[in-house]
Every structure is written in C-alpha cells, then in structure tokens.
Amino acid sequence: MKTNRRYFGLDKNIFFTGLTSFFTDTSSKMVYSVMPLFLLSIGATKTQLSLIEGIAESTASLLKAVSGFWSDKIGKNKPFMIIGYAATALVTPLYSYVVHPMQVLVFRFLERVGKGIRTAPRDSLVAASSPKNETGKSFGFHKAMDNSGAIIGPLIAAAVLFFLPKDNPDFQYKTIFWLAAIPAVVGVFVLIFLVKDVKVQSVSAKTPVSIKKLPKNFYFFLLIISIFTLGNSTDSLLIVRTSETGISSSWIPFIYMIFNMVSVFLAIPIGKLSDRIGRGKLITLGFLVYSVVYFMFGAFNNIWVFVGMFIMYGIYSALTDTCQKSLVSDLIPKELKGTGFGLYHAVLGIMLLPASLIAGYLYDNVGASWAFYFGSIMSGIAMLLMIAFLYFMHLPKKEEPLKSKF
Numbered sequence: 001m002k003t004n005r006r007y008f009g010l011d012k013n014i015f016f017t018g019l020t021s022f023f024t025d026t027s028s029k030m031v032y033s034v035m036p037l038f039l040l041s042i043g044a045t046k047t048q049l050s051l052i053e054g055i056a057e058s059t060a061s062l063l064k065a066v067s068g069f070w071s072d073k074i075g076k077n078k079p080f081m082i083i084g085y086a087a088t089a090l091v092t093p094l095y096s097y098v099v100h101p102m103q104v105l106v107f108r109f110l111e112r113v114g115k116g117i118r119t120a121p122r123d124s125l126v127a128a129s130s131p132k133n134e135t136g137k138s139f140g141f142h143k144a145m146d147n148s149g150a151i152i153g154p155l156i157a158a159a160v161l162f163f164l165p166k167d168n169p170d171f172q173y174k175t176i177f178w179l180a181a182i183p184a185v186v187g188v189f190v191l192i193f194l195v196k197d198v199k200v201q202s203v204s205a206k207t208p209v210s211i212k213k214l215p216k217n218f219y220f221f222l223l224i225i226s227i228f229t230l231g232n233s234t235d236s237l238l239i240v241r242t243s244e245t246g247i248s249s250s251w252i253p254f255i256y257m258i259f260n261m262v263s264v265f266l267a268i269p270i271g272k273l274s275d276r277i278g279r280g281k282l283i284t285l286g287f288l289v290y291s292v293v294y295f296m297f298g299a300f301n302n303i304w305v306f307v308g309m310f311i312m313y314g315i316y317s318a319l320t321d322t323c324q325k326s327l328v329s330d331l332i333p334k335e336l337k338g339t340g341f342g343l344y345h346a347v348l349g350i351m352l353l354p355a356s357l358i359a360g361y362l363y364d365n366v367g368a369s370w371a372f373y374f375g376s377i378m379s380g381i382a383m384l385l386m387i388a389f390l391y392f393m394h395l396p397k398k399e400e401p402l403k404s405k406f
C-alpha cells in the first residue's frame with residue numbers, strides 16, 4: 001500500500017529509494033571512473049577490459065530476470081534489494097587486493113550479481129510506489145539521484161588522484177577502493193530503515209507468472225533494445241579513448257563526471273516531458289544522439305571534441321534510461337512488473353557480452369575508430385526500428401500523442 005507522505009513532492013519510497021541509489025552510485029562510480037586505468041596499469045588489454053565488463057554484466061543479467069520473477073511471485077521487493085545492495089557494499093573494498101586482471105573479473109562478477117538481484121525488484125518498487133501519471137517523474141528522480149552519486153563519486157576519486165603522491169598510483173587506487181565502501185554501506189542502512197515494501201498482489205499458483213502474458217509490443221520493444229545494446233559497449237572504452245589523447249589521468253574522473261552531471265540536470269525534466277508527450281519520441285532522439293557521439297569518438301582523437309561528446313552522452317543517457325524504464329512500466333501489466341523489468345534488464349545484460357567482445361576485438365585488432373563506428377551504426381538501426389514502433393505498434397493511452405508524424 002502506498003504511503004501518502006511526500007518528500008520534495010515525491011512519495012517517501014521514491015525519495016529514499018533514490019537516496020539509496022545515490023549513495024551506492026557514489027561508491028560504484030568512484031571505482032568505475034578509475035577502473036579502466038587501474039586495469040591497464042596491471043597489464044590488461046582492451047579486449048580483456050571489455051571481456052571483464054561483458055561477462056560480469058551478462059552473467060548478472062540472468063539474476064535480474066530471476067529476481068524480478070520471484071519478486072512478483074512472493075509479492076515483495078525489499079528483501080531482494082537489501083541482498084543486492086549489501087553485496088555491492090561487501091565487495092567494493094576487495095578491489096584493493098587485486099594484482100591480476102582476472103581477479104577484477106571475479107569481484108566485478110560478485111558485485112554485478114548484487115546489482116542483478118536488486119535491479120528489477122527496485123524498478124518494480126519504484127513503479128508500484130509512483131502515483132498515477134507520475135511514473136516518468138519518479139523514474140526521472142531515480143535517474144537524477146543515480147547520476148548525482150555518479151558526479152560525487154568521480155569528484156572524490158579525482159581528489160584522491162590529485163592530492164595523494166602521483167609516483168605511487170597503486171596506493172592511489174587502493175585508497176579510492178577503500179573509501180568507496182563507506183557510501184555503499186550508508187546506502188544499505190537507508191534502504192533497511194527508511195524504505196517500506198509496497199504490497200503488491202502476489203501471483204499465486206492459480207495465476208502463474210508467465211512471460212507469455214506480456215504483450216507483443218513489449219517484445220518488439222525488447223528487440224529494438226537488443227539491437228541497440230549490441231552496439232552499446234562498456235563506457236570503459238570511452239574512458240580509455242579519452243586517456244589516449246595524452247591528458248593526465250587525474251583529469252579523467254572529471255571528464256567522466258561531465259556526462260553524469262548533464263544527465264542529472266535533464267533526468268527529471270525529461271521524465272516529466274515523457275509523461276506529457278510520450279516516451280517513444282524521446283527514446284528515438286536518444287538513439288540519434290548516441291549514434292552521433294560514437295561516430296565522433298571514432299572520427300576524432302581530440303580532448304575538446306571528447307569533452308563535447310561527453311556532454312552529448314549525458315543528454316543521450318537522460319533521454320533513454322528514464323524513458324525506457326517508464327515505457328516498460330507502461331507496457332506491462334501491474335502484476336507482472338517485476339517479471340517485465342527482469343526480462344528487460346536481462347536483454348540489456350545478455351547483449352552486453354557480445355557488444356563488449358566485438359568492441360574490444362575491433363579496438364585491439366582493427367582500429368580504435370571501428371569500435372565506435374560499429375556502435376554508431378547499431379544505434380542508427382535501432383532508431384529506425386523505434387520510428388516503426390511509434391507508427392505501427394499499439395501503445396498505452398498516455399503514449400497516444402504519438403499519432404502525429406515523427
């Protein structure tokens with residue numbers, strides 16, 4: 001049952017779930033903003049870097065589907081969220097003991113298992129806690145809190161790189177990994193004590209959970225997402241590409257922060273806009289922006305061009321992440337939201353493995369530019385399919401403004 005208490009115009013659950021994500025993302029982005037450089041410093045190749053991210057994300061994606069299924073089955077989301085966020089908090093300091101790239105794979109796998117367990121139930125709880133006609137606003141706030149942590153995290157990492165001795169990068173990285181555990185633990189406590197589980201109708205044996213009950217337009221949307229994701233390789237390659245311009249490693253977290261900052265400022269306005277004009281147009285625009293960004297990363301090797309592209313990358317992130325989740329929420333029945341979100345996240349994660357392998361192989365063996373050209377082409381194909389989706393697939397009533405030509 002939803003609570004009537006609101007914080008800053010938001011349901012209590014929406015607010016504190018967002019706060020949990022803020023602390024967790026502060027932690028994870030402290031680590032992520034330096035992880036590519038750390039891996040290269042211990043001898044990893046671009047292919048190994050991509051493989052680590054691809055395996056971790058793809059394996060964890062299976063748990064996203066399973067946790068979504070079971071959250072629908074038992075009618076509870078919070079237990080899965082606690083387990084998932086706690087896993088991240090426990091694994092984070094272990095990176096400080098790494099001496100070989102494959103050890104990172106093990107710890108990234110464990111951390112992504114936590115994300116896999118929590119993500120679909122968390123999105124289901126956000127959807128179930130959202131007042132009517134505020135789904136886009138709620139997911140927009142959650143995205144903004146995610147990316148607010150993604151601003152603070154790289155700032156802390158950059159400060160460590162600037163102020164600790166530069167002749168001892170190993171000590172710098174290990175300090176970042178230990179500090180990152182603190183906000184992760186805080187996030188778990190916020191979740192345990194301030195977020196209430198939303199009572200949703202559990203799916204009994206009389207009405208078994210079945211993906212066959214999900215609508216056809218949802219599956220067509222998943223097809224579009226799978227094609228796009230095949231060209232959406234790990235952000236680590238963007239960081240590596242930027243470092244190859246010759247810029248000091250101390251500035252890399254700042255540049256990565258730019259994209260998160262832009263996404264924060266746009267997430268809530270875009271979420272509200274999607275509630276008014278429909279999600280589909282904004283997702284299509286996001287795919288177009290992504291295609292341009294990746295083409296420019298392939299065509300240039302200039303730090304100022306890349307700074308501009310990180311700004312555009314933040315626009316893409318705000319357009320797609322918030323609106324995709326809101327559209328998924330619109331397309332699937334209330335009693336199957338956990339299952340639907342689980343399947344959505346599973347498709348994302350499963351496609352990231354071949355996406356990362358293709359990008360890493362192209363980067364090492366064909367040329368860095370082609371790793372990004374491939375992503376640009378796949379995004380362009382997804383954009384065209386999304387236009388077809390808007391014209392020919394039946395959408396929920398709140399998406400009906402899409403009757404006008406795109």
